[in-house]
Amino acid sequence: MTQRFHSITPGVHLSEQVAEALSAEIRAGRPAAGEKLPTEAALVEQFAVSRTVVREAVSRLKSLGVVESRQGSGVFVRQAAFAPLNFDTRSAASRQAVIQMVEVRRALEAEVAALAAQRRNATDIERIRQAIVALDEAVKAGGDGADEDVNYHRAIADAAQNPFLISTLDYLRQFLRGVTRVTRANEARRADFARQVRDEHEAIAGAIEAGDATRARRVAARHMDNAIKRIEQADPGFWKEAGVQLASPLVSGAIRR
Known part of the structure; x- marks a missing residue:
């Protein structure tokens, strides 16, 4: 996941946009289940957003069961039998x-x-x-x-x-x-x-x-x-x-x- 993802529109709800972009990449297998997400610093650079926005986006994915934290190792894509539902409230x-x-x-x-x-x-x-x-x-x-x-x-x-x-x-x-x-x-x-x-x-x-x-x-x-x-x-x-x-x-x- 070295490429820049979907462009992020400046304004409110940046964390939702980042979460949705990450979810789309994960559904496409980039990264695949069991693989590690890029570091927080890497995501900040790729999306051109603040660390707070990235943390909120990752937290949202955790709450949906898309990713999980492993102490001392980072954040990994969870093994899942199906993709979580997603409602675009925007x-x-x-x-x-x-x-x-x-x-x-x-x-x-x-x-x-x-x-x-x-x-x-x-x-x-x-x-x-x-x-x-x-x-x-x-x-x-x-x-x-x-x-x-x-x-x-x-x-x-x-x-x-x-x-x-x-x-x-x-x-x-x-x-x-x-x-x-x-x-x-x-x-x-x-x-x-x-x-x-x-x-x-x-x-x-x-x-x-x-x-x-x-x-x-x-x-x-x-x-x-x-x-x-x-x-x-x-x-x-x-x-x-x-x-x-x-x-x-x-x-x-x-x-x-």
């Missing part, structure tokens, strides 16, 4: 992109709710109910309830008792964080939207508590469908601000709605 600052990402959530979370209805126990139901109360209190206190919303959806995922689904949702959520901020901001700007979301959360919890998998799947899917409808009603001024939020740097975290 092109996601649009209403259509937000809608498409909510569609991804709908495909997964409707089934998670159905499984939760089939497998939940008393402790699961209590956690889901506590999460709704905490979310209500956060909103009443003037917050957006984002963190509390995370706990609500995670409680449902835990009740589904499928670690692979939980891991999949957690993985996707780190990429969809910007979309979550947009949906939350959109729903918070109108009282009727906020009420709708609260009622939808309650409907999902009720179906899970009743052990009705069919209804849980239906109301969870409707929750996502309605999120799309609410997004479609956002005005152009809102999207101008939302584009800035979507273009912000990604960090690990759960998607919140």
Whole structure:
């Protein structure tokens, strides 16, 4: 990997550009699985960026499982059976992109709710109910309830008792964080939207508590469908601000709605 990679566009999100360029080279086998990445100094020279940018890019690849550090030896490409998913959030600052990402959530979370209805126990139901109360209190206190919303959806995922689904949702959520901020901001700007979301959360919890998998799947899917409808009603001024939020740097975290 002695050649200069894809050109890096000056400006924000340099670490994401470097990470994407490195990922592309790794997928092409340069370097191959098990081989060592160039040194930090070499990457700084090749990409013409700072050491901080390189460190952030490599850290991102580590979090995705693309590379790993070996103490005293450097950073190496991991052996992997498949290439990790990659979402380019720089092109996601649009209403259509937000809608498409909510569609991804709908495909997964409707089934998670159905499984939760089939497998939940008393402790699961209590956690889901506590999460709704905490979310209500956060909103009443003037917050957006984002963190509390995370706990609500995670409680449902835990009740589904499928670690692979939980891991999949957690993985996707780190990429969809910007979309979550947009949906939350959109729903918070109108009282009727906020009420709708609260009622939808309650409907999902009720179906899970009743052990009705069919209804849980239906109301969870409707929750996502309605999120799309609410997004479609956002005005152009809102999207101008939302584009800035979507273009912000990604960090690990759960998607919140």
